[in-house]
Amino acid sequence: MAREQWGTKLGFMLAAMGSAVGLGNIWRFSFVAGNNGGGAFLILYLLFVLLIGVPLLLTEVSIGRKAQSDVVGSFQKLAPKTPWYLTGFFGIASAFLILGFYAVVAGWAIFYFWNYINGSFFTSPEVGYEGAFGQFISHSWHPIAWTALFMILTIVIVLSGVKKGIEAANKIFMPLLAIILIGLAFFSLSLEGASEGLKFLFQPDWTAFSNPSIYIAALGQAFFSLSLGMGAMLTYGSYLKKENKLPSATLGIGIMDTFFAIISGVVIFPAVFAFGIDPSSGPPLVFITLPSIFEQMPFGGIIGLVFFFALILASLSSSVSILEVPTAYFMRAFGWTRFATSVLVGSIMFVLGIGVSLGFGLWSGVTPIGDLNILDSMDYIASNILLPLGGLSMALLVGWYFKKSEALEATDMKKGLLGNVWFTIVKFIAPVMIILIFLNQIGVISL
Numbered sequence: 001m002a003r004e005q006w007g008t009k010l011g012f013m014l015a016a017m018g019s020a021v022g023l024g025n026i027w028r029f030s031f032v033a034g035n036n037g038g039g040a041f042l043i044l045y046l047l048f049v050l051l052i053g054v055p056l057l058l059t060e061v062s063i064g065r066k067a068q069s070d071v072v073g074s075f076q077k078l079a080p081k082t083p084w085y086l087t088g089f090f091g092i093a094s095a096f097l098i099l100g101f102y103a104v105v106a107g108w109a110i111f112y113f114w115n116y117i118n119g120s121f122f123t124s125p126e127v128g129y130e131g132a133f134g135q136f137i138s139h140s141w142h143p144i145a146w147t148a149l150f151m152i153l154t155i156v157i158v159l160s161g162v163k164k165g166i167e168a169a170n171k172i173f174m175p176l177l178a179i180i181l182i183g184l185a186f187f188s189l190s191l192e193g194a195s196e197g198l199k200f201l202f203q204p205d206w207t208a209f210s211n212p213s214i215y216i217a218a219l220g221q222a223f224f225s226l227s228l229g230m231g232a233m234l235t236y237g238s239y240l241k242k243e244n245k246l247p248s249a250t251l252g253i254g255i256m257d258t259f260f261a262i263i264s265g266v267v268i269f270p271a272v273f274a275f276g277i278d279p280s281s282g283p284p285l286v287f288i289t290l291p292s293i294f295e296q297m298p299f300g301g302i303i304g305l306v307f308f309f310a311l312i313l314a315s316l317s318s319s320v321s322i323l324e325v326p327t328a329y330f331m332r333a334f335g336w337t338r339f340a341t342s343v344l345v346g347s348i349m350f351v352l353g354i355g356v357s358l359g360f361g362l363w364s365g366v367t368p369i370g371d372l373n374i375l376d377s378m379d380y381i382a383s384n385i386l387l388p389l390g391g392l393s394m395a396l397l398v399g400w401y402f403k404k405s406e407a408l409e410a411t412d413m414k415k416g417l418l419g420n421v422w423f424t425i426v427k428f429i430a431p432v433m434i435i436l437i438f439l440n441q442i443g444v445i446s447l
């Protein structure tokens with residue numbers, strides 16, 4: 001059977017942007033920035049996106065397009081008879097871990113959407129938004145039911161082939177999400193005490209740089225937000241024809257993704273300070289601030305409704321790209337149908353999601369890593385360890401295993417300055433930085 005392909009280059013662009021823009025930009029970005037001191041984190045994050053993220057994005061997509069295979073198969077094809085393909089399994093593992101918690105958080109978003117449909121979040125519930133959220137996520141099965149719904153939607157899209165539904169939906173909902181976020185940013189800026197939030201986000205506290213964990217946090221966020229290191233972009237790249245030019249496409253994805261992150265920071269942090277919320281409240285952060293903003297706004301109920309709808313779609317376009325990674329692998333490696341594979345893989349991820357969800361209630365004492373709960377632990381392993389390792393492996397493949405001419409040809413880069421800069425980054429700078437950040441994190445060296 002012939003491998004599937006994108007209809008158009010625009011289709012690929014939209015799908016890749018849809019993959020990049022999601023809960024990572026709004027939910028994860030705000031709480032990771034909030035936990036890591038705001039401004040200092042933002043600087044490192046931007047630096048990593050530009051210096052490591054975008055060049056590696058180009059690298060990752062080009063590997064898939066050249067090999068025309070999934071994350072394991074691509075390594076097998078391009079570096080035959082080497083153990084390189086084993087790193088492909090980091091990607092498969094991170095897909096299970098990430099979608100395991102992503103579906104839970106997206107389920108929360110669907111619950112919020114539902115509460116705006118029936119009007120119950122138009123005004124603050126008796127226990128307040130924070131209290132209502134706390135009650136909801138600690139319930140034994142309510143959040144799990146919403147997770148199941150989200151997982152079903154993801155599976156349905158993946159099993160019908162990515163093209164039709166997701167491409168079309170993204171065309172409408174990404175611009176819509178952007179417009180709503182920009183509007184919200186202006187409103188948030190008009191709140192009393194907004195300037196404190198802006199200071200937090202844009203004025204770095206230089207002492208924060210002495211904390212090693214801020215580097216790994218910024219690197220992990222750059223990878224997560226750009227959908228990098230798992231093989232999602234690699235798999236999407238494998239559905240591309242050779243004629244499409246990659247460098248401009250990947251730069252566009254990087255810019256879009258960064259725009260969504262910064263603009264949601266401008267929405268969230270002024271509100272965080274205006275409503276006296278602790279910026280380091282962790283994963284619940286946006287689920288407490290956003291409804292508080294909506295409540296203050298004229299027509300806030302409607303805006304909340306549309307916002308959460310757009311957020312759900314942004315999450316769906318990301319979650320399908322995650323489910324697609326193991327689906328593409330198992331389909332090829334075991335000859336299973338797309339239908340059976342996506343249902344099976346998605347169901348296993350859902351089971352992981354049950355554990356994540358219980359981590360906020362029944363199992364709230366379970367802390368697999370340090371004092372991190374189940375969600376944060378899975379996120380830490382996947383985003384801060386497996387994704388950077390996956391990215392490192394891809395950089396080493398293209399930088400050291402390929403000849404330079406081969407690498408330039410694979411990425412549609414020309415020999416000139418830009419090509420040299422990109423190749424130097426992929427061959428030396430990105431690997432060295434990733435390794436240094438790891439060593440720094442485990443305390444071997446201190447930056």
Ligand code: TRP
Binds near residue numbers: 232
């Ligand atoms: N980038 C997405 C977001 O910001 C999440 C995501 C989709 C992802 N595919 C990925 C993260 C692959 C890591 C790897 O919400």
